[in-house]
Amino acid sequence: MKNHIVPVKIYLAIFIALAILTALTTWIAFVDLGALNTPVAVTIAIGKALLVILYFMHVRYSDHLTWVFVAAGFFWLAILIALTMSDFISRGWLASGS
Amino acid sequence: MDEGFKLFPDQASTMAREVDWLFYFALAVGVFFSALIFLLVLYFAVKYRRRSDDEQPKPIFGDVRLEALWTVIPLGLTMVMFGWGTGIFFKVNRPPANAMEINVVAKQWMWKFQHPTGQREINELHVPLGQPIKLTMTSEDVIHSLYVPAFRIKNDVLPSRCTTLWFEATKPGKYHLFCAEYCGTKHSQMGGWIYVMEATQYQQWLAGGAADETPVEKGQRLFTQLGCATCHQANPTARGPSLHGVFGQQVKLKTGQTIVADENYLRESIVNPSVKITAGYEPIMPTFKGLVNEEQLLDLISYLKSIGAAPSKEDKK
């Protein structure tokens, strides 16, 4: 990884974007989107997290290996949640099938 | 059955035969591959033993075709086992509709059974031959597991949930009943016997024991006592949904989901009523947790299973 110096302007822009997204997620929580409220909130959170990871944490300027490490972390978390939920979601299915 | 030394367990249920056939198949595969590896290793070890200290064998890098072969063949065999095993597993988990229902409550460290006719037993269960039996099980404390090796069946018994198990005995006799999930100090003594009897003998046995109230009767009494009927009426304007014929039916929930009213759903609706609210009703039902114990819960469920469609055929909506 090279010693990449990010301009202050970019940092400030990221900060403003994060602040706006925080306001947005708070505001949108009070709007009834039906089943979409949670996905929207999570999407905004993922967006914010990406901004922090890519810029504040310099992953955008890092080598592939760092990308792989970060991706692996979230991928394994996804495995944990998805396979656990596969049990909780499908518990009643057998009864309805018969 | 005899209690002497043996190498293979009794085969005393319809399921036992099926599980054993699959086991023989797996065993054949296992023995074949173990033998193959043992013999090859042994043969190579002897044939290619080092004969002089400066031996320099020719390098072999590998062969993709061989690699593919020994990837695909085991994969195919395991897929056969997977398919076969899954078939049996679904059978184990789908009790036949005509099964006789026995309620089971587990606690540290005993098994409590109640027959549909009201007879109660502790750590012993008498069942008729050739009749599918369905066990509806719940636990008062920790996780237990009901296991009858001669029937090749087992299922965990959970606090907070109903689980089921079914079997059809094929051979009269006395079989071990174990707790298979570690549950505390006397785990290894939490067991007993299953007695499989001819149908006529079973009837005699039933007649010999002092019959308690049947689970259905007791459930009905509780239903009245606890005032369930004040809200749950077969009447569209009632505060609670009608429960006639609800068991096994699709229930539409407030959230828009549809689920099937099985034992677990009924149990949860009594203990934790606000979790799954039927569409069109308010979450006003208080919890009955602590007011009814696990056995009474099973009685209530037995009662709800027993009531068919409502007397007045009004609950179409």
Place this chain on the structure above:
Amino acid sequence: MPTKIFHTTSRPQPEQMTREHYLNVDYGIKSWLLTTDHKRIALLYLATITAFFALGGIFAVVIRLELMTPSGDLVQSETYNKLFTMHGIVMIFFFLIPSIPATLGNFLVPMMIGARDLAFPRLNLASWYIFVIGGSLTFTAVVVGGVDTGWTFYTPYSSSYANTHVILTATGIFITGFSSILTGLNFIITIHKMRAPGLRWFRLPLFIWAHYATSLIMVLGTPVIAITIAMVGLERLFRVGIFDPALGGDPLLFQHLFWFYSHPAVYIMILPGMGVISELVTCFSRKRIYGYPFIAFSSLAIAVLGFLVWGHHMFVAGQSVYAAMIFSVLSMLVAIPSAVKVFNWTATLYKGSISYDTPMLYAFGFIGLFTIGGLTGVFLATLGIDVHVHDTYFVVAHFHYIMVGGMIMAYMGGLHFWWPKITGRMYSEGWAKLAALIIFVGFNLTFFPQFLLGYLGMPRRYHFYPEEFQVLNVMSSAGASVLGVGYLIPMIYFIWSMRYGKPAGPNPWGAKGLEWQTPSPPPTDNFTKPPVVEEAYAYAPHTQEDRPRG
């Protein structure tokens, strides 16, 4: 302990005084307790885990003695339950998981890749201290009365019903988890960043591939068990509502989180063993490994697939049948890379020049016993069979075939193989062969009857058992005593060899790894001149036509 042993042994021999190496570079307690040399830390670990192995072994001895009779007459049920719990906890968390990685791995990973040390030497020492602290807490729990939840800590028994020292034990395991995380992290970074010139990924010894895969599991899985155990503790202490149904929780959530780590953890235990076997088989048949890329990738495949199969521990736990189906098919898949490894090792023997030195005997033992263990694993992954054999001695036997028959065989093989490198001295080959034979026989006598017991229906963790199971149990106990003797013999001749063993020389086996290109014992910086690597397992010259096509 280790200080003293090496202190007294490495000095008097004149030929060792002539050269400075990691053992004689410094003496005294401080030079060991404050060392950052990966080789010395490996020896600190070796001494510690040997102590834990002995402790776990003592528990096993009492368990097997108790099971000689069906009536539970040697100890109380409470005691028996504590014995099998502590046997499991000590052996799994304090012996098997650190065994090969923390000792042989710690010693060899930097050497095999031509580095002077691990990437983070101080973190490496910290991991040993963390291990010791965690181990001491758990040991304290044993001393003050033990714990009886089973090593699986199933809720709500562990969080609300057990009245033994759950919190203390859990804290010990929680802390030890970080030692495992640090070791794994250290290996990953070291393997990525510190390889010698020319040492490309596909020139790495398979031992390194195996340790890389192991480290992935350590880093990705261990945090989950740490937080899960912590939640059990919180639920016990503060009645936080997470697992106990009485508080609104779902006990199956615990099982999911627990097995998310604890199933991959068995691959933490076996993968390094597979890495050792790859080294042994090549060295003692003087051949490059057959199908190198397939063995390398199968390690990674096991590490990744191993994370997708945990639900096969919960087939009869009240899990959804559909989830069970998914976990069953995925479990079948993880059997394939293991099979690929076994076939490739066998093929490596073909047309080799096979010698029967002690490490190779262990490798033969491993291949055979691991095959049985692996195949019975497929039985357990098959839903229909698992309904019957789940939580019976069949599972106990399967697990011990993999762990004792597989892992400990590999560990012993590896220890015998690299002992000359570690200490600079040879052990007595005759005694070593005898011990290997005794261990093999004792092992099979102990655990094969347990397969039969399992299919007959004897549940695990049983203090009292029906009389018809006694014959097989007595056989198993008899085998255990043979096995116990088998493990004692190496402890004696290893210690003996440190003082009286013949000097080994840099490469007594004619092996090709980088670790053999430096004197035994190695100098503190591992290599006198930086090594350069041109190919892996170069046991014989070859022409371009020999190389695989494609």
Place this chain on the structure above:
Amino acid sequence: MRLTHRRTGPVAEQKNIAAVAHHFDTAEQQREASTLGMWAFLVTEIMMFGGLFTGYVVYRNLYPDGFAAGSHHLDITLGGINTMALIASSLTMAMAVRAAQLGKRKTLVLFLLCTIALGLFFLGIKAVEYSHKYHEQLVPGLPFADEGTLTQQVYVFISFYFVLTGLHAFHMVIGIGLLTWLTVKGWRGGFSKEYFTPVELSGLYWHFVDIVWIFLYPLLYLIGRH
């Protein structure tokens, strides 16, 4: 102890570069290893919080009404202020790392102090929130407020609230400790353009803690508000 053989790698002559340890060949290699090591550590952190998040997802799915009711007990204003505070602290942390990269000692110390201040502010607000929960009898293990038919579900929600925010706050405390050490070391001129790895690594850690909160805020405070 004889340590003469340490720091005698091929780069021993590069005196200016603060301490290339004996087992590394170059400062570059050492720095890459450290950064990658930190990322690997953060992956373990993801998985550790991941265990809790999995529990959260399971129960949120099981008890949607209870989680919404529980969420209404949390103060959005305080939560929102805290979110902004953490985001701002991430900015100041990024600026601190930048100052270190440029070798500006005073700017580095200034931004580190800002970050610490914002972190302490966050913890202060958190303490206020916890004390509110205590007064509202919304603490697991103590006598619990009656939430009607939803009591048990709210209890589970509050349990997760405390475990998740508690673990997060614990990470904040460790982070503030690290930053304090960096400030002292930085003030004494312990970092330079060539050597600032500790600042960089602590920055990564601090941002990670921020990211956790970015998820906690909507998942805990903003359920079922419409």
